[in-house]
Amino acid sequence: MAKSTHQDFVRGSGGNQARTLVTAGSAAIIVIVLVVVATAFVYPKATEPSGTEVHLVLPASGPGLKEKSKVLLRGAEVGVVKSIDSTDPYSVQVDIALDEAAAATLTDTFDVDFRPANYFGTTAVNLIAKPGGGSISDGQTIARDTAPDFTMSTMLEHGSIVVDGSLTTDVIKSLNKVTRYASGLSPLIETMIVVSDNISRTQKQLPSTLLGKLNDITAVFPDANVEALGALDAITNAQFNRLPDGSRGVDKEYHDLMNRSLTVASDGLFGAIGTLLASHAAELTPVVTSVKYLVDEVPGVMGNASNMTKLQKAMEGLQDSFKGPKGQQTLQLRILLDSVPGLAQTMTAMGAKTGTPSRPDKNTGPTDRPTKKKEN
The missing domain is CATH 1.20.5 (Single alpha-helices involved in coiled-coils or other helix-helix interfaces)
Known part of the structure; x- marks a missing residue:
């Protein structure tokens, strides 16, 4: 005998409650069935890519290609992959759906390859437009003999092979x-x-000025090269590279003589000087110091450049005072001895030539001092 079920949230008698629960359960079952049917049949049809369908027959598929993978044209997404069939051992069947704009732009001469769709390396079908051909129709089958693989996985694989074989x-x-x-x-x-x-x-300066100066340098560069080559030729044909008979070669005897000479100079001359300096440091140091003190005063005695100019003029005037043929120059002086007659007689007795004494200038007063005048 059936037992009545009493529910606090359903009002009524036991029979009414049972009928209500049966109705609710049936409705729930129907809703679940409808959801399952919609998910299994309606949703795929509703979300199925729309557009112009093209059936591609390719020799191979790119690694990681699957349904809903992107179809690219010039880097932009123009469609999706609807299905992939690789049961044929000699080809792969790839169905793609293109949007209307891409289908109207492409012709049936396009090429196909596989490459990454984003930074993460997701594989996509890449279409390359080619000139010529006819328009693409819905459901058209297009076969290609080649489909290059530029995917990330293939690149890493090839890189590993290269590294493994060459590194x-x-x-x-x-x-x-x-x-x-x-x-x-x-x-x-x-x-x-x-x-x-x-x-x-x-x-x-501007580059034009610098290039002009560079032209001046390059103008004499050929002559400099000739002189440099001449110097090299002179060094090459020097006595060091000649034998006694005049032929080219290394004169061993001459080089041995030069070596012995340098040895004697280094040991006999500079070695002796070094020995002298080392053994008489106490005696030589005061001498060197004295010479240093004397030499340090020379610049002050000579003065600046103006003093050297005055000294040069004085030397030129002294040279002009000597006259006569070469080797017989004499100093031409006329001494005015009007105020010292005794000295004039003495000079005459010594052989000095007498001449007409010069008189003082009328404009000047008499002087008691003897004067000298250079004879021109």
Whole structure:
């Protein structure tokens, strides 16, 4: 015998409560069934990509390609991948849905490759537009013999293969040497940068003026090269590179003689000087100090440049006082001895030539001092 069920939240008799619970349970079951059906059938149809469907037949698929993967054209998303079928051992079937604008722009000559759709390396189908061909129709099948793989995983795989095959111990050692050499050259490079910066800071003239000066330098550069080559030729053909018979070669005897001469000079001359200085330091130090004190006073005695000019003029005047043929120059002087007759007689007795004595200038007063006048 069935037992009545009493619910506090459902009013009425036991029969009414049972009927209400059955109705609510049936409604819940129906709602659940409808949700499952909508999820399994309606939602995929509602969210299914719309647009022009194209069936691609490719030799291989890019790693990580799946449904809902992006389809790119010139870097922009123009569609999605609807399905992938790789059951055929010789090809891969990829169905894509393109939006209307991309389908109207592309022709059936486009190329296909696989590459990352974003920074994280998600694989996408990339379409490359090509000129010519016809417009794309819905459901059209397009086959391609090649589909290059530029995905992130393939790039990492190839990089690993390259590193594994080429990054050997010898290569690592070579890279270490290059790094050390580069570190050693860094001060030189820094110095060049500093020098260039200082030149740019100190450059006071326009480049045109500097180039003009450079032209002046290059004008004499050929002559400088000729002289340099001549110096090299002279060094090459010097006695050091000639044998006694005049032929080219190393004169061993001559070099031995020069070596012995240098040995004698270094040991006999400079060695003796060093011995003398070492053994008589107490005696030589006062002499050197005295010479230093004497030499230090020379600049003060000579004076500045104006004194040297006056000395030069005095020397020129003294040279002009000597006249006569070369080797027989005599000093031409006329002494005025009007006020000292006794001295004039003495000079005449010594052989001095007498002449007409000069008289004082009328405009000047008489003087009691003897005067000398240079004869011109």
